[in-house]
Amino acid sequence: MALKEPNPVQMMVIEAARHIRDGEIANVGMRLPLLAFALAKMTHAPHALGFFDAGIVRSLPVKKAFVTMCDAENVRGSVWCTDMMDLMNLMQRGKVDVGILGGAEVDGFGNLNTSYIGPADAPRVKLPGSGGACDIAMLSRRTVIMMAHDKRRLVSRVQYITSLGYGHDGRERERLHIGGGPEVLVTDRATFTFHNDEHRAALHSIHPGFTLSEVADRTGWEIIPQGAVPMQTKLPSDTEWSALGRLDPDGFWTGGG
Protein backbone atom coordinates (compact mmCIF):
# COMPACT_ATOMS: atom_id res chain seq x y z
CA MET A 1 0.00 0.00 0.00
CA ALA A 2 2.82 2.42 0.88
CA LEU A 3 4.29 2.03 -2.60
CA LYS A 4 1.12 3.14 -4.34
CA GLU A 5 1.09 6.59 -5.96
CA PRO A 6 -1.86 8.68 -4.87
CA ASN A 7 -4.47 9.73 -7.38
CA PRO A 8 -4.79 13.55 -7.74
CA VAL A 9 -7.79 13.88 -5.39
CA GLN A 10 -6.16 11.74 -2.70
CA MET A 11 -3.02 13.90 -2.97
CA MET A 12 -5.10 17.09 -2.66
CA VAL A 13 -6.83 15.88 0.52
CA ILE A 14 -3.60 14.64 2.12
CA GLU A 15 -1.69 17.82 1.21
CA ALA A 16 -4.46 20.12 2.52
CA ALA A 17 -4.56 18.17 5.79
CA ARG A 18 -0.88 18.96 6.37
CA HIS A 19 -1.77 22.64 6.76
CA ILE A 20 -3.97 22.02 9.82
CA ARG A 21 -1.74 22.11 12.89
CA ASP A 22 -2.09 20.21 16.11
CA GLY A 23 -4.13 21.95 18.80
CA GLU A 24 -5.75 24.36 16.39
CA ILE A 25 -9.42 25.25 16.08
CA ALA A 26 -10.54 24.69 12.50
CA ASN A 27 -13.79 25.77 10.86
CA VAL A 28 -14.64 22.85 8.61
CA GLY A 29 -16.82 22.79 5.51
CA MET A 30 -18.29 19.71 3.89
CA ARG A 31 -17.01 17.14 1.38
CA LEU A 32 -13.25 17.31 0.74
CA PRO A 33 -12.48 19.96 3.42
CA LEU A 34 -14.18 17.69 5.94
CA LEU A 35 -12.07 14.77 4.78
CA ALA A 36 -8.89 16.86 5.08
CA PHE A 37 -9.78 17.85 8.64
CA ALA A 38 -10.60 14.25 9.63
CA LEU A 39 -7.31 13.09 8.08
CA ALA A 40 -5.31 15.72 10.02
CA LYS A 41 -6.98 14.55 13.26
CA MET A 42 -6.02 10.94 12.57
CA THR A 43 -2.40 11.76 11.72
CA HIS A 44 -0.40 14.79 12.94
CA ALA A 45 -3.12 16.92 14.60
CA PRO A 46 -4.92 14.71 17.15
CA HIS A 47 -5.71 17.71 19.39
CA ALA A 48 -7.30 19.87 16.69
CA LEU A 49 -10.88 20.93 17.39
CA GLY A 50 -13.45 21.18 14.59
CA PHE A 51 -16.18 23.85 14.38
CA PHE A 52 -19.11 22.98 12.14
CA ASP A 53 -21.47 25.85 11.22
CA ALA A 54 -24.67 24.08 12.15
CA GLY A 55 -23.51 24.30 15.78
CA ILE A 56 -21.26 21.28 16.35
CA VAL A 57 -17.85 21.20 18.04
CA ARG A 58 -15.97 17.98 17.55
CA SER A 59 -12.76 16.57 18.96
CA LEU A 60 -12.96 12.80 18.43
CA PRO A 61 -12.12 11.56 14.93
CA VAL A 62 -15.04 10.12 12.97
CA LYS A 63 -15.28 6.48 11.95
CA LYS A 64 -15.95 7.17 8.29
CA ALA A 65 -16.66 10.25 6.16
CA PHE A 66 -20.34 11.23 6.15
CA VAL A 67 -22.53 13.29 3.85
CA THR A 68 -23.55 16.43 5.77
CA MET A 69 -22.28 17.92 9.02
CA CYS A 70 -25.65 17.27 10.71
CA ASP A 71 -25.45 13.51 10.16
CA ALA A 72 -25.38 11.34 13.29
CA GLU A 73 -21.76 10.26 12.68
CA ASN A 74 -20.67 13.88 13.23
CA VAL A 75 -23.12 14.67 16.05
CA ARG A 76 -22.58 11.58 18.21
CA GLY A 77 -19.39 11.92 20.20
CA SER A 78 -19.20 15.67 19.65
CA VAL A 79 -17.92 17.98 22.40
CA TRP A 80 -20.82 20.43 22.14
CA CYS A 81 -24.01 21.02 20.19
CA THR A 82 -25.09 24.64 20.28
CA ASP A 83 -26.30 27.64 18.29
CA MET A 84 -24.42 28.52 15.12
CA MET A 85 -24.19 32.06 16.52
CA ASP A 86 -21.86 30.92 19.33
CA LEU A 87 -19.34 29.48 16.88
CA MET A 88 -19.52 32.53 14.58
CA ASN A 89 -19.12 34.87 17.55
CA LEU A 90 -16.03 32.98 18.71
CA MET A 91 -14.65 33.20 15.18
CA GLN A 92 -15.32 36.96 15.06
CA ARG A 93 -13.32 37.25 18.29
CA GLY A 94 -10.36 35.60 16.59
CA LYS A 95 -10.66 32.17 18.21
CA VAL A 96 -10.65 30.15 14.97
CA ASP A 97 -7.13 29.46 13.68
CA VAL A 98 -7.92 28.07 10.27
CA GLY A 99 -10.87 27.78 7.90
CA ILE A 100 -10.91 25.19 5.15
CA LEU A 101 -12.78 26.35 2.06
CA GLY A 102 -13.71 25.12 -1.41
CA GLY A 103 -15.55 26.89 -4.19
CA ALA A 104 -16.37 27.10 -7.88
CA GLU A 105 -13.75 29.71 -8.85
CA VAL A 106 -10.57 31.05 -7.28
CA ASP A 107 -8.23 33.74 -8.59
CA GLY A 108 -4.53 34.51 -8.14
CA PHE A 109 -5.27 36.59 -5.01
CA GLY A 110 -7.19 33.76 -3.37
CA ASN A 111 -10.63 35.33 -3.80
CA LEU A 112 -13.41 32.74 -4.04
CA ASN A 113 -16.64 32.81 -6.00
CA THR A 114 -19.51 30.50 -5.05
CA SER A 115 -22.34 32.89 -6.02
CA TYR A 116 -22.74 33.87 -9.66
CA ILE A 117 -20.97 33.33 -12.98
CA GLY A 118 -21.80 36.41 -15.03
CA PRO A 119 -23.65 39.45 -13.67
CA ALA A 120 -25.53 38.82 -10.40
CA ASP A 121 -28.76 40.23 -11.89
CA ALA A 122 -28.59 38.13 -15.06
CA PRO A 123 -26.23 35.26 -14.25
CA ARG A 124 -25.03 32.70 -16.75
CA VAL A 125 -24.82 30.25 -13.84
CA LYS A 126 -26.46 30.71 -10.46
CA LEU A 127 -24.24 28.99 -7.90
CA PRO A 128 -25.52 28.12 -4.40
CA GLY A 129 -23.95 31.07 -2.55
CA SER A 130 -21.89 31.67 0.55
CA GLY A 131 -23.28 29.51 3.31
CA GLY A 132 -20.72 30.27 6.01
CA ALA A 133 -17.80 30.68 3.58
CA CYS A 134 -17.82 34.50 3.43
CA ASP A 135 -17.71 34.64 7.24
CA ILE A 136 -14.93 32.03 7.49
CA ALA A 137 -12.83 33.91 4.91
CA MET A 138 -13.21 37.19 6.82
CA LEU A 139 -13.09 36.03 10.43
CA SER A 140 -10.77 33.02 10.73
CA ARG A 141 -7.08 33.73 11.25
CA ARG A 142 -6.08 32.09 7.97
CA THR A 143 -7.64 29.84 5.31
CA VAL A 144 -6.71 26.75 3.34
CA ILE A 145 -8.40 26.58 -0.06
CA MET A 146 -9.06 23.31 -1.91
CA MET A 147 -10.02 23.29 -5.57
CA ALA A 148 -9.98 20.95 -8.58
CA HIS A 149 -7.29 22.25 -10.97
CA ASP A 150 -9.14 23.43 -14.05
CA LYS A 151 -8.75 26.54 -16.19
CA ARG A 152 -12.42 27.40 -15.64
CA ARG A 153 -11.86 27.28 -11.89
CA LEU A 154 -8.41 28.88 -11.51
CA VAL A 155 -9.27 32.16 -13.22
CA SER A 156 -7.38 35.44 -13.55
CA ARG A 157 -10.16 37.39 -11.81
CA VAL A 158 -13.29 36.03 -10.15
CA GLN A 159 -16.47 37.72 -11.37
CA TYR A 160 -17.94 37.87 -7.89
CA ILE A 161 -16.07 37.78 -4.59
CA THR A 162 -18.14 35.64 -2.24
CA SER A 163 -15.24 34.98 0.13
CA LEU A 164 -12.46 37.54 0.28
CA GLY A 165 -8.88 36.46 -0.36
CA TYR A 166 -6.67 39.53 -0.76
CA GLY A 167 -9.04 41.46 -3.07
CA HIS A 168 -8.51 42.39 -6.72
CA ASP A 169 -5.12 44.04 -6.11
CA GLY A 170 -3.80 42.08 -3.14
CA ARG A 171 -4.32 45.06 -0.79
CA GLU A 172 -7.96 44.77 0.33
CA ARG A 173 -7.17 43.32 3.74
CA GLU A 174 -4.74 46.14 4.46
CA ARG A 175 -7.41 48.69 3.53
CA LEU A 176 -9.91 46.97 5.83
CA HIS A 177 -7.37 46.71 8.68
CA ILE A 178 -7.83 42.95 8.97
CA GLY A 179 -5.33 40.13 9.06
CA GLY A 180 -5.93 36.60 7.91
CA GLY A 181 -6.43 35.49 4.36
CA PRO A 182 -5.44 32.42 2.35
CA GLU A 183 -2.28 30.61 3.46
CA VAL A 184 -2.34 28.02 0.68
CA LEU A 185 -4.35 26.93 -2.32
CA VAL A 186 -4.17 23.16 -2.72
CA THR A 187 -5.43 21.76 -6.02
CA ASP A 188 -5.35 18.22 -7.35
CA ARG A 189 -2.14 19.10 -9.27
CA ALA A 190 -0.20 21.59 -7.17
CA THR A 191 0.13 23.74 -4.05
CA PHE A 192 0.30 27.56 -4.16
CA THR A 193 1.21 29.91 -1.31
CA PHE A 194 0.47 33.63 -0.79
CA HIS A 195 3.49 34.65 1.31
CA ASN A 196 4.90 37.33 -1.01
CA ASP A 197 4.30 41.06 -0.49
CA GLU A 198 1.66 41.24 -3.20
CA HIS A 199 -0.19 38.18 -1.86
CA ARG A 200 -0.16 36.60 -5.30
CA ALA A 201 -0.48 32.84 -5.60
CA ALA A 202 3.06 31.46 -6.01
CA LEU A 203 3.67 27.88 -7.11
CA HIS A 204 5.08 26.05 -4.11
CA SER A 205 5.08 22.42 -5.22
CA ILE A 206 3.77 20.14 -7.95
CA HIS A 207 2.00 16.92 -7.06
CA PRO A 208 3.64 13.63 -8.17
CA GLY A 209 2.81 12.66 -11.74
CA PHE A 210 2.44 16.21 -13.10
CA THR A 211 4.84 18.54 -14.94
CA LEU A 212 5.16 22.31 -14.70
CA SER A 213 3.49 22.76 -18.09
CA GLU A 214 0.58 20.52 -17.07
CA VAL A 215 0.03 22.85 -14.13
CA ALA A 216 0.54 26.08 -16.10
CA ASP A 217 -1.81 24.96 -18.91
CA ARG A 218 -4.67 24.68 -16.48
CA THR A 219 -4.02 27.86 -14.52
CA GLY A 220 -5.72 31.11 -15.49
CA TRP A 221 -2.94 33.33 -14.15
CA GLU A 222 0.76 33.52 -14.93
CA ILE A 223 2.72 31.04 -12.85
CA ILE A 224 5.06 32.65 -10.35
CA PRO A 225 7.44 30.07 -8.87
CA GLN A 226 8.03 30.35 -5.14
CA GLY A 227 11.66 29.23 -5.44
CA ALA A 228 14.06 28.65 -8.33
CA VAL A 229 12.58 25.25 -9.22
CA PRO A 230 9.16 24.13 -7.97
CA MET A 231 9.44 21.20 -5.60
CA GLN A 232 7.53 17.97 -5.82
CA THR A 233 4.79 17.67 -3.22
CA LYS A 234 5.76 15.14 -0.56
CA LEU A 235 4.31 11.69 -1.23
CA PRO A 236 1.81 10.33 1.31
CA SER A 237 3.32 8.64 4.35
CA ASP A 238 2.15 5.23 5.56
CA THR A 239 0.19 6.94 8.32
CA GLU A 240 -1.55 9.26 5.86
CA TRP A 241 -2.40 6.36 3.57
CA SER A 242 -3.91 4.24 6.29
CA ALA A 243 -5.96 7.15 7.67
CA LEU A 244 -7.38 7.94 4.25
CA GLY A 245 -8.14 4.25 3.75
CA ARG A 246 -10.20 4.22 6.93
CA LEU A 247 -12.06 7.45 6.13
CA ASP A 248 -12.90 6.65 2.53
CA PRO A 249 -12.68 2.84 2.27
CA ASP A 250 -14.65 2.60 -0.97
CA GLY A 251 -13.18 5.66 -2.64
CA PHE A 252 -16.56 7.41 -2.67
CA TRP A 253 -14.96 10.82 -2.00
CA THR A 254 -11.49 10.50 -3.50
CA GLY A 255 -12.02 7.86 -6.18
CA GLY A 256 -9.26 5.74 -4.63
CA GLY A 257 -9.95 2.51 -2.80
Add this chain to the structure above:
Amino acid sequence: MSKVLSLTDAIHEYITPHCSVFIGAAHEALIPFAAVYEIIRQGTQHLTFCAPISDIASDLLVGAGLVDCIYAAWSGNVSGGLGHNLRRAAEHGVPHAVEMVDYSNYAMALALQAAAMGVPFLPTRSLNGSDLIRSRAGFEPFMWHGQPLVAVPALQPDVVILGVQKADADGNAAIDGPVGMTHESLMAARHVVVLCEELVAKGHLGQESWHLTVPGFLVDAVVAVPYAFHPSPCLGYYGRDTAFFQQYHRESRDPQEFHQWLQDWVYVDGHADYLRRLGKDRLTHVKSEEGVMSWP
Protein backbone atom coordinates in the same frame (compact mmCIF):
# COMPACT_ATOMS: atom_id res chain seq x y z
CA MET B 1 -56.02 24.58 25.12
CA SER B 2 -54.31 22.23 22.72
CA LYS B 3 -52.38 23.89 19.89
CA VAL B 4 -52.31 20.71 17.83
CA LEU B 5 -53.48 21.14 14.24
CA SER B 6 -53.43 18.84 11.25
CA LEU B 7 -50.66 19.51 8.73
CA THR B 8 -53.26 20.74 6.22
CA ASP B 9 -54.94 23.12 8.66
CA ALA B 10 -51.72 24.55 10.06
CA ILE B 11 -50.30 25.34 6.61
CA HIS B 12 -53.66 26.74 5.47
CA GLU B 13 -53.89 29.02 8.49
CA TYR B 14 -50.31 30.25 8.80
CA ILE B 15 -48.82 30.10 5.29
CA THR B 16 -50.81 32.66 3.33
CA PRO B 17 -50.10 34.42 0.01
CA HIS B 18 -47.42 37.15 0.26
CA CYS B 19 -46.17 35.95 3.63
CA SER B 20 -42.52 35.38 4.51
CA VAL B 21 -41.72 31.94 5.89
CA PHE B 22 -38.48 30.85 7.57
CA ILE B 23 -37.58 27.16 7.42
CA GLY B 24 -34.56 24.92 7.89
CA ALA B 25 -33.29 26.75 10.98
CA ALA B 26 -31.23 23.71 12.02
CA HIS B 27 -29.38 23.73 8.67
CA GLU B 28 -29.11 20.27 7.08
CA ALA B 29 -31.12 18.47 9.79
CA LEU B 30 -34.81 18.67 10.73
CA ILE B 31 -35.82 20.47 7.52
CA PRO B 32 -39.65 20.47 7.61
CA PHE B 33 -40.17 18.80 4.24
CA ALA B 34 -43.67 17.54 5.14
CA ALA B 35 -44.69 21.21 5.47
CA VAL B 36 -42.91 22.17 2.23
CA TYR B 37 -44.81 19.46 0.33
CA GLU B 38 -48.10 20.61 1.90
CA ILE B 39 -47.43 24.22 0.86
CA ILE B 40 -46.97 22.98 -2.71
CA ARG B 41 -50.19 20.93 -2.54
CA GLN B 42 -52.06 24.02 -1.35
CA GLY B 43 -50.40 26.13 -4.07
CA THR B 44 -49.86 29.18 -1.86
CA GLN B 45 -48.26 31.81 -4.10
CA HIS B 46 -46.06 34.90 -3.77
CA LEU B 47 -44.08 33.57 -0.85
CA THR B 48 -40.92 35.12 0.49
CA PHE B 49 -38.76 32.15 1.38
CA CYS B 50 -36.15 32.60 4.12
CA ALA B 51 -33.60 29.95 5.09
CA PRO B 52 -29.92 29.58 5.83
CA ILE B 53 -29.56 26.44 3.68
CA SER B 54 -32.66 24.19 3.70
CA ASP B 55 -31.25 21.76 1.13
CA ILE B 56 -33.73 21.23 -1.75
CA ALA B 57 -36.67 23.01 -0.08
CA SER B 58 -36.04 26.30 -1.90
CA ASP B 59 -35.52 24.49 -5.21
CA LEU B 60 -38.84 22.65 -4.80
CA LEU B 61 -40.88 25.76 -3.96
CA VAL B 62 -39.25 27.81 -6.73
CA GLY B 63 -39.88 25.03 -9.26
CA ALA B 64 -43.52 24.90 -8.18
CA GLY B 65 -43.75 28.64 -8.97
CA LEU B 66 -44.69 29.72 -5.45
CA VAL B 67 -41.75 31.95 -4.53
CA ASP B 68 -41.23 35.62 -5.43
CA CYS B 69 -38.21 36.24 -3.27
CA ILE B 70 -35.49 34.15 -1.57
CA TYR B 71 -33.56 35.32 1.49
CA ALA B 72 -30.79 32.74 1.83
CA ALA B 73 -27.14 32.13 2.58
CA TRP B 74 -27.05 29.03 0.38
CA SER B 75 -29.60 27.59 -2.03
CA GLY B 76 -29.13 24.51 -4.16
CA ASN B 77 -28.99 20.77 -3.57
CA VAL B 78 -26.50 19.66 -0.90
CA SER B 79 -25.95 16.26 -2.58
CA GLY B 80 -26.08 17.49 -6.17
CA GLY B 81 -24.52 20.95 -5.88
CA LEU B 82 -26.57 23.33 -8.00
CA GLY B 83 -30.38 23.43 -7.83
CA HIS B 84 -31.87 23.01 -11.30
CA ASN B 85 -35.08 24.95 -10.57
CA LEU B 86 -33.13 27.77 -8.91
CA ARG B 87 -30.90 27.97 -11.97
CA ARG B 88 -33.87 28.04 -14.35
CA ALA B 89 -35.47 30.85 -12.33
CA ALA B 90 -32.30 32.94 -11.93
CA GLU B 91 -30.89 32.38 -15.41
CA HIS B 92 -34.02 32.15 -17.58
CA GLY B 93 -36.95 33.43 -15.48
CA VAL B 94 -38.60 29.96 -15.58
CA PRO B 95 -41.26 29.39 -14.30
CA HIS B 96 -40.83 33.02 -13.26
CA ALA B 97 -38.08 35.34 -12.04
CA VAL B 98 -37.16 35.17 -8.38
CA GLU B 99 -35.52 38.00 -6.48
CA MET B 100 -32.40 36.76 -4.69
CA VAL B 101 -31.53 38.44 -1.41
CA ASP B 102 -28.10 37.05 -0.57
CA TYR B 103 -26.77 36.50 2.95
CA SER B 104 -23.91 34.69 4.62
CA ASN B 105 -24.81 32.30 7.45
CA TYR B 106 -23.60 34.76 10.09
CA ALA B 107 -25.38 37.70 8.46
CA MET B 108 -28.65 35.79 8.48
CA ALA B 109 -28.35 34.86 12.16
CA LEU B 110 -27.47 38.47 13.02
CA ALA B 111 -30.45 39.75 10.99
CA LEU B 112 -32.77 37.46 12.97
CA GLN B 113 -31.08 38.37 16.24
CA ALA B 114 -31.60 42.08 15.51
CA ALA B 115 -35.33 41.41 14.98
CA ALA B 116 -35.35 39.30 18.16
CA MET B 117 -33.84 42.24 20.08
CA GLY B 118 -36.20 44.77 18.53
CA VAL B 119 -33.34 46.84 17.12
CA PRO B 120 -32.93 47.90 13.45
CA PHE B 121 -29.50 46.32 12.85
CA LEU B 122 -26.51 44.56 14.39
CA PRO B 123 -22.85 45.18 13.49
CA THR B 124 -20.34 42.62 12.22
CA ARG B 125 -16.76 42.44 10.97
CA SER B 126 -17.84 39.96 8.28
CA LEU B 127 -19.13 40.88 4.76
CA ASN B 128 -16.63 43.72 4.16
CA GLY B 129 -14.60 43.08 1.03
CA SER B 130 -17.14 40.53 -0.25
CA ASP B 131 -19.54 41.38 -3.08
CA LEU B 132 -22.27 40.22 -0.70
CA ILE B 133 -22.03 43.76 0.68
CA ARG B 134 -24.09 44.85 -2.37
CA SER B 135 -26.82 42.26 -1.76
CA ARG B 136 -30.45 43.39 -1.71
CA ALA B 137 -30.38 42.68 2.03
CA GLY B 138 -29.20 46.28 2.46
CA PHE B 139 -25.95 45.71 4.35
CA GLU B 140 -24.32 49.02 5.16
CA PRO B 141 -20.62 49.59 5.88
CA PHE B 142 -19.89 52.18 8.55
CA MET B 143 -17.02 53.34 10.72
CA TRP B 144 -17.03 53.09 14.50
CA HIS B 145 -14.14 55.02 16.03
CA GLY B 146 -11.88 54.07 13.15
CA GLN B 147 -13.05 50.44 12.90
CA PRO B 148 -14.75 49.40 9.65
CA LEU B 149 -17.94 47.46 10.43
CA VAL B 150 -21.07 46.44 8.55
CA ALA B 151 -24.66 47.00 9.69
CA VAL B 152 -26.89 43.96 9.09
CA PRO B 153 -30.56 45.04 8.93
CA ALA B 154 -33.12 43.16 11.04
CA LEU B 155 -35.09 40.36 9.38
CA GLN B 156 -38.48 39.47 10.86
CA PRO B 157 -40.21 36.54 9.15
CA ASP B 158 -44.00 36.34 9.37
CA VAL B 159 -43.82 32.64 10.24
CA VAL B 160 -41.13 30.21 11.23
CA ILE B 161 -41.74 26.48 10.82
CA LEU B 162 -39.46 24.86 13.39
CA GLY B 163 -38.46 21.21 13.13
CA VAL B 164 -38.10 19.36 16.44
CA GLN B 165 -37.98 15.76 17.59
CA LYS B 166 -40.51 16.09 20.42
CA ALA B 167 -43.29 18.52 21.34
CA ASP B 168 -46.36 18.51 23.54
CA ALA B 169 -49.82 19.89 22.78
CA ASP B 170 -48.96 23.22 24.43
CA GLY B 171 -46.06 23.76 22.03
CA ASN B 172 -43.23 23.02 24.44
CA ALA B 173 -40.55 21.41 22.30
CA ALA B 174 -37.03 20.01 22.48
CA ILE B 175 -34.36 19.44 19.87
CA ASP B 176 -31.66 16.81 20.11
CA GLY B 177 -28.51 17.69 18.20
CA PRO B 178 -27.20 20.91 16.67
CA VAL B 179 -29.72 23.74 16.37
CA GLY B 180 -28.16 26.15 13.86
CA MET B 181 -30.22 29.35 14.08
CA THR B 182 -33.32 27.81 15.65
CA HIS B 183 -33.14 30.09 18.68
CA GLU B 184 -32.75 33.33 16.71
CA SER B 185 -35.58 32.45 14.30
CA LEU B 186 -37.89 31.44 17.16
CA MET B 187 -37.26 34.74 18.92
CA ALA B 188 -37.59 36.83 15.75
CA ALA B 189 -40.68 35.49 13.96
CA ARG B 190 -44.22 36.86 14.31
CA HIS B 191 -45.72 33.35 14.34
CA VAL B 192 -44.24 30.00 15.29
CA VAL B 193 -45.42 26.64 13.92
CA VAL B 194 -43.73 23.60 15.45
CA LEU B 195 -43.45 20.48 13.31
CA CYS B 196 -42.54 17.49 15.45
CA GLU B 197 -41.64 13.87 14.83
CA GLU B 198 -43.32 12.72 18.02
CA LEU B 199 -46.10 14.27 20.11
CA VAL B 200 -45.49 13.54 23.78
CA ALA B 201 -47.89 13.73 26.73
CA LYS B 202 -48.34 17.09 28.44
CA GLY B 203 -45.97 17.57 31.34
CA HIS B 204 -43.46 15.15 29.87
CA LEU B 205 -41.27 17.98 28.53
CA GLY B 206 -42.51 20.79 30.78
CA GLN B 207 -41.31 19.01 33.93
CA GLU B 208 -37.76 19.74 32.88
CA SER B 209 -38.29 23.23 31.56
CA TRP B 210 -34.54 23.85 31.48
CA HIS B 211 -34.22 21.29 28.71
CA LEU B 212 -36.72 23.00 26.42
CA THR B 213 -35.56 24.43 23.10
CA VAL B 214 -38.93 26.06 22.51
CA PRO B 215 -41.28 27.33 25.26
CA GLY B 216 -44.94 26.64 24.50
CA PHE B 217 -46.10 30.19 25.18
CA LEU B 218 -44.29 31.43 22.04
CA VAL B 219 -45.90 28.78 19.81
CA ASP B 220 -49.03 29.21 17.68
CA ALA B 221 -49.52 25.67 16.37
CA VAL B 222 -48.12 22.16 16.75
CA VAL B 223 -48.17 19.58 13.97
CA ALA B 224 -47.11 15.96 14.47
CA VAL B 225 -46.43 13.61 11.57
CA PRO B 226 -44.03 10.67 11.35
CA TYR B 227 -41.00 11.13 9.07
CA ALA B 228 -41.80 14.85 9.11
CA PHE B 229 -38.29 15.73 7.89
CA HIS B 230 -37.61 12.98 5.35
CA PRO B 231 -35.31 13.08 3.35
CA SER B 232 -33.33 15.21 5.85
CA PRO B 233 -32.08 13.56 9.07
CA CYS B 234 -33.81 13.53 12.46
CA LEU B 235 -31.31 12.59 15.18
CA GLY B 236 -32.50 9.66 17.28
CA TYR B 237 -35.11 8.61 14.70
CA TYR B 238 -33.63 8.29 11.21
CA GLY B 239 -30.73 9.35 9.01
CA ARG B 240 -30.43 11.33 5.81
CA ASP B 241 -31.89 9.67 2.69
CA THR B 242 -29.08 10.76 0.39
CA ALA B 243 -30.29 8.58 -2.49
CA PHE B 244 -33.58 10.50 -2.45
CA PHE B 245 -31.76 13.84 -2.84
CA GLN B 246 -29.65 12.38 -5.65
CA GLN B 247 -32.74 11.04 -7.41
CA TYR B 248 -34.37 14.47 -7.12
CA HIS B 249 -31.24 16.05 -8.62
CA ARG B 250 -31.42 13.74 -11.64
CA GLU B 251 -35.16 14.09 -12.10
CA SER B 252 -35.33 17.87 -11.70
CA ARG B 253 -32.79 18.49 -14.47
CA ASP B 254 -35.62 18.80 -16.98
CA PRO B 255 -38.79 20.84 -16.16
CA GLN B 256 -41.10 18.12 -17.53
CA GLU B 257 -39.44 15.49 -15.41
CA PHE B 258 -39.60 17.79 -12.40
CA HIS B 259 -43.38 18.04 -12.81
CA GLN B 260 -43.55 14.26 -12.98
CA TRP B 261 -41.47 14.16 -9.77
CA LEU B 262 -44.04 16.45 -8.11
CA GLN B 263 -46.85 14.16 -9.32
CA ASP B 264 -45.08 11.13 -7.87
CA TRP B 265 -44.04 12.57 -4.51
CA VAL B 266 -45.98 15.74 -3.70
CA TYR B 267 -49.34 15.84 -5.50
CA VAL B 268 -50.33 12.69 -3.62
CA ASP B 269 -53.00 11.99 -1.04
CA GLY B 270 -51.28 13.79 1.83
CA HIS B 271 -48.26 12.86 3.93
CA ALA B 272 -49.50 9.31 4.65
CA ASP B 273 -49.57 8.59 0.93
CA TYR B 274 -46.01 9.99 0.60
CA LEU B 275 -44.86 7.47 3.22
CA ARG B 276 -46.71 4.64 1.44
CA ARG B 277 -44.90 5.54 -1.77
CA LEU B 278 -41.54 5.59 -0.01
CA GLY B 279 -42.31 2.05 1.14
CA LYS B 280 -41.53 0.07 4.24
CA ASP B 281 -38.07 -1.07 3.08
CA ARG B 282 -36.84 2.46 2.49
CA LEU B 283 -38.20 3.74 5.80
CA THR B 284 -36.69 0.76 7.63
CA HIS B 285 -33.34 1.43 5.99
CA VAL B 286 -33.16 5.09 7.09
CA LYS B 287 -33.76 3.87 10.65
CA SER B 288 -31.04 1.20 10.46
CA GLU B 289 -27.55 1.85 11.87
CA GLU B 290 -26.09 2.27 8.38
CA GLY B 291 -28.96 4.57 7.36
CA VAL B 292 -28.78 6.67 10.52
CA MET B 293 -25.05 7.33 10.13
CA SER B 294 -25.45 8.50 6.51
CA TRP B 295 -22.18 7.03 5.36
CA PRO B 296 -21.95 7.18 1.60
